[in-house]
Amino acid sequence: MTSPPALDITGLTVRYGDTLAVDGLDLTIPSGQTVALLGANGAGKSSVVNAVLGLLNPAAGSVGILGRTPADAVRAGCVGAMLQHGGLPSEARVGEVLDLVRRSFPTRWPLDDLVVTAGIDGLLERSVDALSGGQRQRVLLALALAGAPPLLLLDEPTSAMDVEGRRAFWTTMRGLADAGHTVVFATHHLDEADAVADRVVVVAAGRVVADGSTAQVKARVTGRTISFTAAPDRRLESLPAVTGVARHGGTVTVATTDADATLRALLADGGLPDLEVRGATLEDAVLSLISTGHTHPIGAVR
Structure with missing residues (x-):
């Protein structure tokens, strides 16, 4: 029996009042892939992530996570998320927050391994309010991984990290992918996408305009x-x-x-x-695809 894809989005449409944020988007991601979701601000990337997490009700379409609805998948610990504006409770220690989150999942990532994987060794006794920007991102990663989710969604995960922190973070992501986790991330650091993604999905005006390996997407730009x-x-x-x-x-x-x-x-x-x-660099290709306004996906991968 064939296992369901990690993520299966069909005809997803999201509106905010009169604004169409996502326009009938289709996207299927098999288990074990590392996928970069790229596009300009306002392209619809965050709306897609929020729909996958069940944080909004789409106007049309469906989202499946390993054969479950978003709400069921989140409750079962099938998906972990690191959102762009994720927060941490103040006046608490990192270890206290992590323990609280781990207790909410039926399956928990072993604490010692989780600390090493997320790179938060030495931070468990530290106050949340005393964390640097990069350390907060690492703690948010630990919370996203607390339930050992097979699907991990990351929205601008390295925005507060320095160069060394970004490199260490993506080393962790590659290790998770090698262990069978599916990693889907939205980023404006296209060098990161070029270096770590198995697959690149470019979104413009709420639609997928390119879908393929970084080499396939870059090949769309001649010259x-x-x-x-x-x-x-x-x-x-x-x-x-x-x-x-x-x-x-x-x-x-x-x-x-x-x-x-x-x-x-x-x-x-x-x-x-x-x-x-x-x-052409990946940045050249993405800028070209966005500016030419393609309405049909290029080089689609399934």
């Missing part, structure tokens, strides 16, 4: 950039396939739709010191 050191008077705009030229000090960056043709012309015209050729 490359060529960077090198050049004299200020070197004319480059008329070279074959060049669509734009930017100068930063002595470095020139040329956008081209045909890197081979542009490089041949550049080499014929002189040397190319400090040459670098690169394809």
Whole structure:
């Protein structure tokens, strides 16, 4: 018998008064995937997360979590969440809050292992009010994991973390994914999505406009950039396939739709010191997809 997907969203529509936040969105995520939910502010990402958690009533559509309704899944400890504006009770110790939350689940993550996994060793006796921004995020992660949920939803989870904290956090996420957990996260740090996500889902105007691996999504943007050191008077705009030229000090960056043709012309015209050729980044691809306003998903993965 085939097990149900970790998350199965069909025709999800969310309205706030006259505002359409999510527009008939479909999304299926099998168990064990790490999925980045990307898009501009107001794209509908947080509304999708809130609908999955049962925090709002959609105008239409359905949400299934491992074959359960959101309310049943939350009660059974099937889903853990780390929300963008998650709070902690004041005038309490971290260990007290964690113990209270763990007691509410039928299955509990063993405390010693949970402390190590969430990276909160040494914080259990600390007052919640004395935590730094990064430490609060780690404690919120521990609370999200307290019931050993097979599905983990993260909304901007590293927003208050420094570079070292972000790196440690995603090492933890990769370990959870390797252990079979499904991780779905919304982020504006596209370098994080590029580094850790098995799959990228781009949302614009409440719809999925791209769905695939990071390589598949980046491949939607044609063209490359060529960077090198050049004299200020070197004319480059008329070279074959060049669509734009930017100068930063002595470095020139040329956008081209045909890197081979542009490089041949550049080499014929002189040397190319400090040459670098690169394809589109995930940020380039997401910005392009949002700006072109696709209404049908590209490269859908099931």
